[in-house]
Amino acid sequence: MPAPSSTATPDSVLLRQDADGMATLMLNRPQARNALSLDLMERLITALDAIAADASVRVVVIAGAGPAFSAGHDLREVRGTTDEAFYKKLFATCSTLMLKVTHLPKPVIARVHGAAFAAGCQLVASCDLAVASEAATFATPGVNIGLFCSTPMVAVSRKIGRKPMMEMLLLGEAIDAAEAQRLGLVNRCVPADRLDETVAGFARKIASKSALTLRIGKEAFYRQADMSLEDAYAYCSEVMTRNMMAEDAAEGIDAFLEKRPPLWRDR
Numbered sequence: 527m528p529a530p531s532s533t534a535t536p537d538s539v540l541l542r543q544d545a546d547g548m549a550t551l552m553l554n555r556p557q558a559r560n561a562l563s564l565d566l567m568e569r570l571i572t573a574l575d576a577i578a579a580d581a582s583v584r585v586v587v588i589a590g591a592g593p594a595f596s597a598g599h600d601l602r603e604v605r606g607t608t609d610e611a612f613y614k615k616l617f618a619t620c621s622t623l624m625l626k627v628t629h630l631p632k633p634v635i636a637r638v639h640g641a642a643f644a645a646g647c648q649l650v651a652s653c654d655l656a657v658a659s660e661a662a663t664f665a666t667p668g669v670n671i672g673l674f675c676s677t678p679m680v681a682v683s684r685k686i687g688r689k690p691m692m693e694m695l696l697l698g699e700a701i702d703a704a705e706a707q708r709l710g711l712v713n714r715c716v717p718a719d720r721l722d723e724t725v726a727g728f729a730r731k732i733a734s735k736s737a738l739t740l741r742i743g744k745e746a747f748y749r750q751a752d753m754s755l756e757d758a759y760a761y762c763s764e765v766m767t768r769n770m771m772a773e774d775a776a777e778g779i780d781a782f783l784e785k786r787p788p789l790w791r792d793r
Contacts, residue, residue: 538554538569539553539554539555539563539565539566539569540552540553540554540566540569540570540573541554541591542573544582544583546730546733547582547583547584547585547729547733548583548584548585548586548587548726548729548730548733549577549580549583549585549586549587550586550587550588550589551570551573551574551586551587551588551589552589552590552591553566553588553589553590553591553595553596554591555591555592556590556591556592556593556594557592558597558600558602559592559593559594559596559597559640559641560590560591560592560594560595560596560597560646561596561597561598561599561600561601561602561603562596562598562599562600562620562623562645562646562649563599563600563603564600564603564615564616564619567619567620567623568619570623570626571619571622571623571626574586574623574626574627574630575626577630577632578630578631578632581737581792583632584632584732584733584735584737584740585632585633585634585635585728585729585732585733586630586632586633586634586635587634587635587636587637587725587729588627588634588635588636588637588649588653589636589637589639590637590638590639590640590646592640593640593641594640594641594642594646595636595637595638595639595640595641595642595646595649595650595662596641596642596643596645596646596649597641597643597644597646598643598644598645598646598647598648598678599616599620599644599645601671603616604616617677620645620648620677621677621680623649624648624649624652624680624681627649627652627653628652628748629745629748630744631740631741631744631745632737632740632741632744633654633655633732633740633744634652634653634654634655635653635654635655635656635657635725635728635729635732636649636650636653636655636656636657636712637657637721637722637725638650638656638657638658638659638662638664638703638712639658639659639661639662639718639721640659640661640662640663641662641663641664641665641700642658642662642663642664642665643663643664643665643666643667643700644665644666644667644668644675644678645677645678647664647665647666647678647682647711648675648677648678648680648681648682649681650664650711650712651678651681651682651684651685651711652681654744655713655728656711656712656713656714657712657713657714657716657721657724657725657728658703658706658707658712658714658715658716658721659703659715659716659717659718659721660702660703660704660715660716660717660718661703661718662702662703662706662712662715663700663701663702663703664694664700664701664702664703664706664711664712665694665698665699665700665701666678666679666682666694666695666698667698667699667700668695668698669695669696669697669698670698674695675695679691679695682694682711684751685709685710685711686709686710686711687709690709703715713728735790736774736778736788736790736792737790737792738772738774738790738792738793739769739772739774739775739778742765742768742769742772743769746761746762746765749761750762772793773791773793774788774790774791774792774793777789777790777791778790
């Protein structure tokens with residue numbers, strides 16, 4: 527196995543480490559429970575832009591250093607000013623970040639080992655897959671401090687039903703990882719000592735697929751989700767036709783029929 531490569535210094539608020547087609551982005555503000563400061567969000571956006579153009583990366587993992595995944599927005603930063611322009615920039619940047627995750631042409635996995643609150647919960651919901659430790663907790667608790675989690679609910683409400691979403695929003699109470707899995711917010715809830723193994727297993731399987739096929743499929747999934755049933759079928763029929771014309775589709779079908787592993791060319 528090739529040695530992992532890193533593109534950040536240990537004192538950076540965001541660390542990136544690449545290995546075997548997987549780029550891990552580590553939120554690195556452990557003393558602040560990885561609160562999403564404006565600086566951290568901007569660095570995440572820059573990192574995702576770089577990854578989008580990096581053909582060596584086939585799957586992304588977002589994780590957090592220290593005891594939490596992310597506690598949400600940095601409340602000390604928020605209360606450090608009363609400038610409306612700053613607030614607008616902060617929340618616009620957060621929305622841009624979440625959309626970058628959704629529109630990234632590569633699958634993104636959230637590795638959740640502790641609290642994922644408010645915008646941290648939003649980040650988990652924005653990822654394509656999420657694996658959580660049994661000790662992880664999830665909440666949209668803004669109502670408790672007079673700041674309703676309006677932007678977090680955009681992503682989270684697209685993963686779980688309206689009644690449980692309103693319960694989370696109106697009560698502001700945390701749910702455990704098992705409940706998050708039951709509601710559809712996370713894919714797996716595993717013991718802490720199996721978290722890395724499970725995330726790596728997902729990543730390896732994804733990295734073994736055609737990058738072109740994954741890019742086509744991820745984009746189509748999110749686009750069709752907002753369409754009517756009729757429009758979704760019409761759009762996805764066009765996507766399937768375009769996909770069938772790709773070299774990887776021909777190679778994949780031939781490999782299946784010939785009972786051999788496919789050799790992807792990502793085109």
